[in-house]
Amino acid sequence: xxxxxxxxxxxxxxxxxxxxxxxxxxxxxxxxxxxxxxxxxxxxxxxxxxxxxxxxxxxxxxxxxxxxxxxxxxxxxxxxxxxxxxxxxxxxxxxxxxxxxxxxxxxxxxxxxxxxxxxxxxxxx
Amino acid sequence: xxxxxxxxxxxxxxxxxxxxxxxxxxxxxxxxxxxxxxxxxxxxxxxxxxxxxxxxxxxxxxxxxxxxxxxxxxxxxxxxxxxxxxxxxxxxxxxxxxxxxxxxxxxxxxxxxxxxxxxxxxxxxxxxxxxxxxxxxxxxxxxxxxxxxxxxxxxxxxxxxxxxxxxxxxxxxxxxxxxxxxxxxxxxxxxxxxxxxxxxxxxxxxxxxxxxxxxxxxxxxxxxxxxxxxxxxxxxxxxxxxxxxxx
Numbered sequence: 123x124x125x126x127x128x129x130x131x132x133x134x135x136x137x138x139x140x141x142x143x144x145x146x147x148x149x150x151x152x153x154x155x156x157x158x159x160x161x162x163x164x165x166x167x168x169x170x171x172x173x174x175x176x177x178x179x180x181x182x183x184x185x186x187x188x189x190x191x192x193x194x195x196x197x198x199x200x201x202x203x204x205x206x207x208x209x210x211x212x213x214x215x216x217x218x219x220x221x222x223x224x225x226x227x228x229x230x231x232x233x234x235x236x237x238x239x240x241x242x243x244x245x246x247x
Numbered sequence: 248x249x250x251x252x253x254x255x256x257x258x259x260x261x262x263x264x265x266x267x268x269x270x271x272x273x274x275x276x277x278x279x280x281x282x283x284x285x286x287x288x289x290x291x292x293x294x295x296x297x298x299x300x301x302x303x304x305x306x307x308x309x310x311x312x313x314x315x316x317x318x319x320x321x322x323x324x325x326x327x328x329x330x331x332x333x334x335x336x337x338x339x340x341x342x343x344x345x346x347x348x349x350x351x352x353x354x355x356x357x358x359x360x361x362x363x364x365x366x367x368x369x370x371x372x373x374x375x376x377x378x379x380x381x382x383x384x385x386x387x388x389x390x391x392x393x394x395x396x397x398x399x400x401x402x403x404x405x406x407x408x409x410x411x412x413x414x415x416x417x418x419x420x421x422x423x424x425x426x427x428x429x430x431x432x433x434x435x436x437x438x439x440x441x442x443x444x445x446x447x448x449x450x451x452x453x454x455x456x457x458x459x460x461x462x463x464x465x466x467x468x469x470x471x472x473x474x475x476x477x478x479x480x481x482x483x484x485x486x487x488x489x490x491x492x493x494x
Contacts, residue, residue, distance in 0.1 A: 127420070131424075131425060131427075132425055133489065153420055153424055153425050153484055153485055153486070153487050154469075154482060154483075154484055154485070154487070155483060155485055156482045156483055190480075196471075196478070196480045199397050201341065209405075209406065209408065209436075210408065210471075221403050241428075243382075243403060243410060243425075244403030244404050244405050244408065244409055244410045245380065245381055245382050245385075245403050245405070246291075246403065246404050246405045246435065246436065246438050246442065247288050247290040247291055247293065247294045247377075247379050247380035247402075247403070
């Protein structure tokens, strides 16, 4: 499947096979430039497009982890020990947390779906 | 030379091990002695940073908190003991810290930080160290520090993980660059005592480096620690050009 990635302030926003062209228009400047690390050429345009093998949320997240790893960036939303989402991340599909999805991470992605991968910050003291 | 910044014999003995460090030396120690740090919140993070800033000889430390010691604090807030349950944290912390170093001044402020009193709380600070446990108050302190151009060292923890970044107003991203609005706060996730001990110690080191003029290592950089696999990560972060607080 073809996905378009738009790094937001501190998160990745991903559109699956969108019907319209994806641009950064209206989106704030990115605060975490390392999110572009695997695709330095995309920094100027601010949008990354790539083909992902597989068609589930899990496939997408695993593929992204692999790509980031090759760029020496720690970005591993699925914890390999638990095979579930790591405590450092929050995953939303069309605005809903992945845990409320019937098939969870094995939900099939469809055209127009929007996935948000957020970094969890720490607030406790 | 200002008399009050001169090191006496006792101080030379007390700080001997750090006076030997070239990056600190006598000049750095005098700077520490003449400095003012404010620690907002003396929970897990604040207990750790306050301990090491006191031991290092930061001359004046203001500690701010409105809470009392609870039994559930004792796993991580190591300035307090069982006999302190129900007592004001800032008062107990002041006594403990003064026992660590009676040559410095510890000023306790039993106050809940809000938009009205925050400027008074950070007044005169060379550095403000974050020991808070919620984003809303952090954003209030962040905004005041940006306006007064005072470095603010963010630290946060949960479970076995933590983060630190140093905010140098107008140079690095501030907290509001990253969180323009207050997101829905998540419930307590749990904290193991060593997480704030570690993160608070890194904050104390950043504070000391700023005071002695050595510069911050985490200005514009986010350090993430994961105790599950014992890894540290550092990422560059940038200012939000649309930030309503610092741009």
